[in-house]
Amino acid sequence: MTHDDAGTAAVTTLVMLPLLLVVLAGALEFGALRAVAYRAAAAADLATVVAVNDQDQTVLERTGTLRLAAGAADAARDYFARNLDAMASALAVSVADIAASADIASFPAAPATDPRTGARYDRPTVRLIATVPVKTPGFAVLLLPAVTTITVRAASSPR
Amino acid sequence: MATLETILMVVILVPLLFAILEFGWLTQRWLAQDGVTLQAARYAGELGGDRPELRSYVQDQLRLVGIEPSRVVIEVEPAYVAWREPVRVSLNTEERIALPFLFATTVAVRSTAVARGEVNR
Numbered sequence: 001m002t003h004d005d006a007g008t009a010a011v012t013t014l015v016m017l018p019l020l021l022v023v024l025a026g027a028l029e030f031g032a033l034r035a036v037a038y039r040a041a042a043a044a045d046l047a048t049v050v051a052v053n054d055q056d057q058t059v060l061e062r063t064g065t066l067r068l069a070a071g072a073a074d075a076a077r078d079y080f081a082r083n084l085d086a087m088a089s090a091l092a093v094s095v096a097d098i099a100a101s102a103d104i105a106s107f108p109a110a111p112a113t114d115p116r117t118g119a120r121y122d123r124p125t126v127r128l129i130a131t132v133p134v135k136t137p138g139f140a141v142l143l144l145p146a147v148t149t150i151t152v153r154a155a156s157s158p159r
Numbered sequence: 160m161a162t163l164e165t166i167l168m169v170v171i172l173v174p175l176l177f178a179i180l181e182f183g184w185l186t187q188r189w190l191a192q193d194g195v196t197l198q199a200a201r202y203a204g205e206l207g208g209d210r211p212e213l214r215s216y217v218q219d220q221l222r223l224v225g226i227e228p229s230r231v232v233i234e235v236e237p238a239y240v241a242w243r244e245p246v247r248v249s250l251n252t253e254e255r256i257a258l259p260f261l262f263a264t265t266v267a268v269r270s271t272a273v274a275r276g277e278v279n280r
Contacts, residue, residue: 007160007164009161009164009168010163010164010167010168013164013167013168013171013172017171020175021175024175024178024179027179028178028179028182031182031183031186032186035186035189035190038190038193039193042193042194042197042272045197046197046200046201046272046273046274049201049274050204050274050275053204053275053277054243054275054277075275079245079273079274079275082245082273083271083272083273085271086269086270086271086272
């Protein structure tokens with residue numbers, strides 16, 4: 001290194017450091033967002049599974065066929081909220097609001113066609129679609145929205 | 160001067176590199192533990208609460224995802240769940256992360272899932 005170059009690397013590092021930190025913040029935020037999205041999807045899955053595991057006992061005993069209990073959609077909404085609660089601090093709105101606005105449909109008897117998705121269900125099904133606003137302060141540093149909305153979908157049928 | 164520059168860059172860049180590695184490792188650990196928790200909650204609902212089979216299942220699943228079971232605290236509430244009542248399973252671990260030149264600390268990794276009792280006693 002010549003006398004003229006002395007300090008060049010240090011200056012370059014210091015100049016590039018803010019850019020490096022911004023990129024790092026974005027990468028970490030994206031990773032955190034992926035983790036929250038995974039957890040929200042898992043909450044939706046578990047909620048629909050819990051809902052379809054409760055069968056109409058009268059119909060089951062009388063005919064031997066599976067038919068969802070009357071409160072299946074309500075049960076899915078309740079358990080969706082319960083399972084989202086663990087990540088409430090990462091969400092931009094309350095868990096109760098997210099669960100209340102979730103589009104949850106119960107198809108107690110099969111076959112049935114979902115009017116929203118067009119999917120055909122050959123067994124009784126509970127379907128859940130929800131939008132989950134997630135706080136993303138790291139994106140705000142990159143001049144991106146401070147809240148990122150993800151959509152989770154789940155559908156479960158009994159076996 | 161070159162030595163000074165190298166020291167400066169090492170002090171800045173090494174913690175950054177370790178921050179990325181530690182964050183990724185911690186996230187992977189959390190997701191793995193979370194997956195086990197979800198399955199455990201479902202199983203607790205099927206069994207009707209906190210049973211030896213549940214503990215054994217959780218330990219097996221933790222080993223499969225590379226987590227030492229003895230380091231994980233398992234909580235099941237309530238221990239005896241009635242039909243259609245909620246059962247909550249929580250797994251807690253203390254993980255140590257270290258960023259060279261900056262700090263080392265312990266982070267609590269907590270996973271919780273709620274299912275419903277399926278045993279009609």
